[in-house]
Amino acid sequence: MLLTHLRDPISVLERWGTQLRPKGLLLVEEVEWIQTEHPLLRRYLEIQAALLRQQANELYIGLRLQQYQVNDQLKRRLSRVYHLPVSTARTF
Numbered sequence: 001m002l003l004t005h006l007r008d009p010i011s012v013l014e015r016w017g018t019q020l021r022p023k024g025l026l027l028v029e030e031v032e033w034i035q036t037e038h039p040l041l042r043r044y045l046e047i048q049a050a051l052l053r054q055q056a057n058e059l060y061i062g063l064r065l066q067q068y069q070v071n072d073q074l075k076r077r078l079s080r081v082y083h084l085p086v087s088t089a090r091t092f
Contacts, residue, residue, distance in 0.1 A: 003030055004052060004061045010068055017074040026074065032062030032081055038088045 003009035016026055036042050049059040058064060062081070070076050 001030065003028065003065070004057060004059055007056060009061060009065075013065075013068075014071060014074065017071075020073075025077070028065065030062040030065055031060055032066070033060050036088065036091075038091075041088060041091055 003012065006012050013026070013028070020026060034045055036045070045059070052059050066079055
């Protein structure tokens with residue numbers, strides 16, 4: 001959940017890729033979406049997304065990463081979306 005706060009996350013990933021040893025792995029975990037029925041949590045997420053947009057960033061950057069065309073130095077080995085149900089009580 002770091003890339004969402006970076007101005008140009010794709011170029012950062014590419015720079016990180018230059019630091020890997022041959023056949024090294026770069027593991028990235030980001031959010032594609034968060035769904036909630038709780039109005040307060042939903043509003044909080046809307047505010048966070050708006051704040052990040054003002055800085056040209058994205059809260060839900062996972063989809064952008066999935067669409068990213070990996071260069072010759074970085075090759076996508078695996079990409080999965082997991083559904084992790086979390087109770088509203090555990091989010092606060």
